[in-house]
Amino acid sequence: MKKILVSTALLAGVLxxxxxxxxxxxxxxxxxxxxxxxxxxxASVAFFNPAGMSFIPSRLSISVGAFAAGNKxxxxxxxxxxxxxxxxxxxxPLYAAxxxxxxxxxxxxxxxxxxxxxxxxxxxxxxxKEMVQRLELKAFYFQPMVSYKFNDWFAFGASYIxxxxxxxxxxxITQFGGELNLDSKASGHGYGFGFYFRxxxxxxxxxxxxxxxxxxxxxxxxxxxxxxxxxxxxxGLDASGKDxxxxxxxxxxxxxxxxxxxxxxxxxxxxxxxxxxxERYSKLTLDFGNAxxxxxxxxxxxxVSPKNxxxxxxxxxxxxxxxxxxxxxxxxxxxxESPYTDENFIPETPSYNTYVVTGGVGFKLKQFGVDLxxxxxxxxxxxxxxxxxxxxxxSTATAFYVGLGLSYNPF
Amino acid sequence: xxxIIISTIAISALLFTTSCEHEFDTDVKDxxxxxxxxxxxxxxxxxxxxxxxxxxxxxxxxxxNESYPSMIAQQMKLVxxxxxxxxxxxxxxxxxxxxxxSNVQIASTKLYIDSFIAGAPDIKNANNNVATTxxxxxxxxxFNNMGVPGAKVAHLLAPGYGNVSGVLLKTANPYFVRFASSxxxxxxxxxxxxxxxxxxxxxxxxxxxxxxxxxxxxxxxTLTPPAQFATYYNALIxxxxxxxxxxxxxxxPSVTSIPSLTTIPTNPLTSAVLGNGNVAAGEANIxxxxxxxxxxxxxxxxxxxxxxRIKPLSKTAxxxxxxxxxxxxxxxxxxxxxxxxxxxxxxxxxxxYLGATYGQARQAKAGDLVPLxxxxxxxxxxPSVPASLSARGIAFPFADKYxxxxxxxxxxxxxxxxxxxxxxxxxxxxxxxxxxxNKKMNELGSQSGVSWxxxxxxxxxxxxxxxxxxxxxxxxRGYAIIANEFIKxxxxxxxxxxxxxxxxxxxxxxxx
Numbered sequence: 001m002k003k004i005l006v007s008t009a010l011l012a013g014v015l016x017x018x019x020x021x022x023x024x025x026x027x028x029x030x031x032x033x034x035x036x037x038x039x040x041x042x043a044s045v046a047f048f049n050p051a052g053m054s055f056i057p058s059r060l061s062i063s064v065g066a067f068a069a070g071n072k073x074x075x076x077x078x079x080x081x082x083x084x085x086x087x088x089x090x091x092x093p094l095y096a097a098x099x100x101x102x103x104x105x106x107x108x109x110x111x112x113x114x115x116x117x118x119x120x121x122x123x124x125x126x127x128x129k130e131m132v133q134r135l136e137l138k139a140f141y142f143q144p145m146v147s148y149k150f151n152d153w154f155a156f157g158a159s160y161i162x163x164x165x166x167x168x169x170x171x172x173i174t175q176f177g178g179e180l181n182l183d184s185k186a187s188g189h190g191y192g193f194g195f196y197f198r199x200x201x202x203x204x205x206x207x208x209x210x211x212x213x214x215x216x217x218x219x220x221x222x223x224x225x226x227x228x229x230x231x232x233x234x235x236g237l238d239a240s241g242k243d244x245x246x247x248x249x250x251x252x253x254x255x256x257x258x259x260x261x262x263x264x265x266x267x268x269x270x271x272x273x274x275x276x277x278x279e280r281y282s283k284l285t286l287d288f289g290n291a292x293x294x295x296x297x298x299x300x301x302x303x304v305s306p307k308n309x310x311x312x313x314x315x316x317x318x319x320x321x322x323x324x325x326x327x328x329x330x331x332x333x334x335x336x337e338s339p340y341t342d343e344n345f346i347p348e349t350p351s352y353n354t355y356v357v358t359g360g361v362g363f364k365l366k367q368f369g370v371d372l373x374x375x376x377x378x379x380x381x382x383x384x385x386x387x388x389x390x391x392x393x394x395s396t397a398t399a400f401y402v403g404l405g406l407s408y409n410p411f
Numbered sequence: 412x413x414x415i416i417i418s419t420i421a422i423s424a425l426l427f428t429t430s431c432e433h434e435f436d437t438d439v440k441d442x443x444x445x446x447x448x449x450x451x452x453x454x455x456x457x458x459x460x461x462x463x464x465x466x467x468x469x470x471x472x473x474x475x476n477e478s479y480p481s482m483i484a485q486q487m488k489l490v491x492x493x494x495x496x497x498x499x500x501x502x503x504x505x506x507x508x509x510x511x512x513s514n515v516q517i518a519s520t521k522l523y524i525d526s527f528i529a530g531a532p533d534i535k536n537a538n539n540n541v542a543t544t545x546x547x548x549x550x551x552x553x554f555n556n557m558g559v560p561g562a563k564v565a566h567l568l569a570p571g572y573g574n575v576s577g578v579l580l581k582t583a584n585p586y587f588v589r590f591a592s593s594x595x596x597x598x599x600x601x602x603x604x605x606x607x608x609x610x611x612x613x614x615x616x617x618x619x620x621x622x623x624x625x626x627x628x629x630x631x632x633t634l635t636p637p638a639q640f641a642t643y644y645n646a647l648i649x650x651x652x653x654x655x656x657x658x659x660x661x662x663x664p665s666v667t668s669i670p671s672l673t674t675i676p677t678n679p680l681t682s683a684v685l686g687n688g689n690v691a692a693g694e695a696n697i698x699x700x701x702x703x704x705x706x707x708x709x710x711x712x713x714x715x716x717x718x719x720r721i722k723p724l725s726k727t728a729x730x731x732x733x734x735x736x737x738x739x740x741x742x743x744x745x746x747x748x749x750x751x752x753x754x755x756x757x758x759x760x761x762x763x764y765l766g767a768t769y770g771q772a773r774q775a776k777a778g779d780l781v782p783l784x785x786x787x788x789x790x791x792x793x794p795s796v797p798a799s800l801s802a803r804g805i806a807f808p809f810a811d812k813y814x815x816x817x818x819x820x821x822x823x824x825x826x827x828x829x830x831x832x833x834x835x836x837x838x839x840x841x842x843x844x845x846x847x848x849n850k851k852m853n854e855l856g857s858q859s860g861v862s863w864x865x866x867x868x869x870x871x872x873x874x875x876x877x878x879x880x881x882x883x884x885x886x887x888r889g890y891a892i893i894a895n896e897f898i899k900x901x902x903x904x905x906x907x908x909x910x911x912x913x914x915x916x917x918x919x920x921x922x923x
Contacts, residue, residue, distance in 0.1 A: 074435075076435060076438070076439040077439070078437075078439060078442075079895075079910065079911040080910050080911045080912065080913050081439045081442055081444075081910045082439070082913065083438070083439050083440060127864050127913055127915065127916075128864045128865060129864075130864055130865035130866045130915065131864065131865035174866045174876075174915050174919070175866065175874065175876045175919055175920075176922060177919075177922075226922075227922075228922050228923055229923075230524070230526060230527050230922055230923045231922050233527065233530075234527055234530065234874075234922075378433045379433065380432050380433060381432055381433060381434060381435050381436075387862075388862065389862055389864070389865045390861065390862030390863040390864060390865065390866070390867075391862075391864055391865060394435050396433060396434065396435060398433075
C-alpha cells in the first residue's frame with residue numbers, strides 16, 4: 001500500500017484495462033488528471049469535445065502525444081490448477097490535434113487518435129487456445145471538426161469521424177489439430193458533438209457525445225491450417241486453406257460530462273462522468289465465404305458468438321497544482337467498469353472493474369508545452385463462469401501507461 | 412500545498428482500500444492437493460471396454476494410456492496414489508490372435524479414417540486388419556486396470572472367465588485371459604486379491620448395449636432382465652464391500668444417443684446410392700423397383716388398409732430403407748392371395764415368396780435407429796432369394812438384427828432405467844461416490860454438447876470429437892470428460908481435492 005502511494009507520489013504511471021477495448025489515452029495532460037475532459041488549454045481538447053476548441057487561449061494550437069501501454073493478464077483454473085499469463089507487447093497509442101481560430105467565433109480543427117485497440121497474446125498452447133491465441137485490434141480515428149462560439153461562455157462543436165482499423169485473430173481449432181487466422185482491414189463512420197461552457201472564469205463545463213462506429217470488415221481473409229490435407233475439403237476449403245469473411249465490430253458511443261473548477265488561481269480540480277454504450281456489442285457475427293465452420297443451422301457459414309456486453313460508467317477525479325507559472329503537478333484517479341458479467345467473460349477481451357491512479361508533470365516554455373504522465377491500473381480479480389464456452393476459473397491483470405505530450409501554441 | 416497533496420493522497424488511499432481484491436484469493440500455484448478421507452495408494456478399476464480404454468473398435472496401447480482410470484490415477488499420484496499398471500496390448504493396432512496350435516485372429520484391429528469420399532469418412536482396419544497381440548500370452552499381474560472389454564455384470568463374478576479354452580466357446584473372455592491370475596479365477600477374485608484401498612466400478616453397459624447394437628435381435632445378443640441385473644449387481648457390490656476399499660460407482664448411459672445408432676439416417680437411399688454413384692442408373696433402378704416390387708406391394712397393401720407400410724420410391728428425395736418390423740400384423744396370406752390373383756405372371760410365380768418376405772415389411776421411418784454396422788450391409792445380396800429381389804434394405808427387408816424399431820428402443824431404455832435405479836441404490840447403501848454418467852453422456856448427445864475452454868464436444872460421429880470411430884467408445888477427450896465426472900464425485904464424497912484433467916490435452920479423432 002505504501003509502495004503504491006509512494007510511486008503515485010513519484011508520478012510513476014498508471015492506467016486501466018477496463019472497458020472492453022476502449023483505451024483512455026487521448027491526452028497526456030488529461031491522463032495525468034485521470035483522463036478528465038474539461039481542459040481547453042491546447043488542441044488536445046479536440047478529441048474530448050470539439051466545442052473546447054473555442055476556449056483554447058491561442059488562435060493556433062498543435063498538440064501531439066504518444067504513450068507506452070503495457071499490461072499482463074493472468075488466468076487460473078481452480079479445478080485443473082492450470083495457470084496462464086499473457087505475454088502482451090507494449091502498445092503505443094498516439095494522438096495529434098490541431099485547432100485554428102480564423103475568426104473569433106469560429107474554430108476549425110482536426111484530431112487523429114487511437115481510442116480503441118488491444119493486443120493480447122497468450123502462450124500459443126495455453127488451455128484456452130481454442131478461443132484465442134493472439135488478438136490484435138487497432139482503430140484510428142480521423143476527425144475534422146468545427147466549433148462555433150455563441151458568446152463568451154458557450155460554444156458548440158461537431159466532428160465527423162472516419163475510422164480505419166484492422167484486426168488479426170489467431171485461434172486454435174482443437175478438434176482438427178489446426179489453427180485459424182482471421183485478418184482484415186475495417187472502416188466505419190461516425191460523428192461527435194459537444195457543448196462547452198465557461199459560465200464563470202473559474203469553471204469549465206464540457207458535455208460531449210461521440211457516436212458509435214460500426215467497423216465493417218468486408219474483405220477479411222480467414223486462413224485455416226491443418227496438419228493433414230483431408231480436413232480442407234471436409235470444411236469446404238481448397239488446399240490453400242483460405243476463405244473470405246465479413247464481420248462488423250462496434251466501437252461504441254460515449255457520453256461525457258466533465259467540469260473543471262479553479263479553487264485558487266494555482267489549484268484546479270476536475271471531475272468526469274462517462275457512459276459507454278457497450279450494449280451494442282451483443283454478439284460477434286463472422287460470415288465466411290464458403291467454409292461451413294459456423295454455428296447457424298440456417299446458414300452453416302455464419303458463426304455467431306454471443307458477447308452480451310452491457311453499458312458501463314466511468315468516474316474520474318483529477319487535480320492540477322501550478323508550482324510556478326511554468327511547472328505543474330497533476331494527480332488523478334478513476335474507476336472504470338467492466339462491460340460484462342462473470343458469465344460472459346471472454347479471454348480475447350479480458351475486462352475487469354478497474355481502479356486507476358494517474359499522475360504527471362507539465363512544463364510551459366513560452367509557446368511550448370511539455371507534459372509527462374503515467375498511470376497504474378489495479379484491475380479487480382474476478383471469477384470466470386462462461387458456461388457457453390465451458391471456460392471457468394479466475395482472472396486478474398495489471399497495466400501501466402506512460403505518456404509524453406507536446407504542444408505548440410504560437411499565437 | 413502540503414494539505415492539497417495530503418488530501419489528494421487521502422482520496423487515492425480511499426479508492427485503494429476498496430480495491431484490495433486485485434490479487435487472487437488463492438493462487439493455484441500455492442494450492443495443496445488433498446486426499447481427504449480416501450486412501451488412493453492402491454487404486455483398482457473394474458469395468459468393461461469403457462474402463463479398459465477401448466476405442467476405435469479395438470484395445471491398443473495409446474488408447475489404454477488414455478483410459479479414464481489411468482487419468483484419475485495420474486491425479487491420485489499427487490496425493491499418495493501408487494503406480495497404475497495396465498495390461499497393455501502388444502501394439503498400437505489392437506486386435507487379438509488366439510493360439511490354437513497356430514494363430515487365428517479373433518478380434519479386428521482398430522479403425523482409422525483412410526480418406527474422405529464425397530465428405531464421408533472411408534473407415535478401414537489398421538495394419539490391413541492383422542493383429543499381433545496373442546491372447547494366450549498371459550501377462551504377469553496384478554493389474555490396476557481390470558476393465559474387460561465385452562464384460563457384463565455377471566461376468567465379473569464368473570470363475571473361469573479368463574480360461575483360454577473357453578474363448579471360442581464364448582464362456583471366457585480373451586481380454587481377461589490375457590491377465591487372469593489363473594484359468595479358474597474370476598475378475599472379482601483377482602480384484603480382491605490385490606487388497607485395493609480404492610476402486611472404481613463402471614459396469615452394466617453391455618447388459619443392454621450389445622443387445623442394442625445387435626438390432627435387439629435376441630437370437631444374437633440378450634438383454635439382461637432388470638431383476639437378474641439387480642441380483643448380479645448387488646452380489647458384485649457385496650463382494651467389493653468385503654475389501655473395505657472406498658470407491659466410486661457410475662451408472663449406465665442410455666445407449667440410444669450414441670453415434671453408432673444415430674449416424675445412419677433411416678432414409679439413405681438416394682438415386683445416387685441406388686445407382687452406386689451413377690444417378691441415371693439409380694433412376695433406372697428406381698423405375699424397375701417401383702414397377703416390379705414397390706408399386707404392386709403398395710397396391711396390395713393399400714387394399715388391406717396398410718398402404719403406408721410401403722410407398723413407391725422417389726427419384727428426387729432420399730428413400731427409406733426397407734425393413735422387417737416383427738410388431739406389424741402379418742399380411743403374408745393376403746399378399747400371397749393378391750399376387751396369385753393379379754394375373755401378372757411374375758407375381759403369380761412368386762406369390763408365396765412375396766407373402767412370406769413382405770408380410771411384415773415396411774419402410775423405415777423417424778423413430779427407427781440404424782446401427783453404423785448396418786451401413787455396409789445396404790445393398791448386399793441376401794442369399795437364396797430371387798436375384799432381382801436380393802438387395803438388402805432395398806428390395807429385401809432388413810432383418811431384425813440390422814435395425815432398432817421404437818418398441819425395441821423403449822424396451823432397452825426401460826431396462827437401463829431399471830439398471831440405474833439398482834446402481835444408485837447399491838452405491839448409496841455402501842456410501843460410495845456416485846457418478847451420473849448417463850446424465851453426462853446425454854449432455855454430450857444434446858445439441859449444445861459439452862464445452863471445455865471453447866472446444867465443443869458432441870455425439871456427432873467423427874466431427875463431434877467425443878466419440879471414437881466405432882461410434883460407441885470415447886476418444887481420449889471424451890474419456891477425460893468422464894474422468895472429470897469421476898473426480899468431481901470422488902472429491903465431493905471423500906473431501907479430497909484431486910485436480911480435474913484438461914480434456915483438450917488428450918487425443919481426439921485422427922484425420923488422414
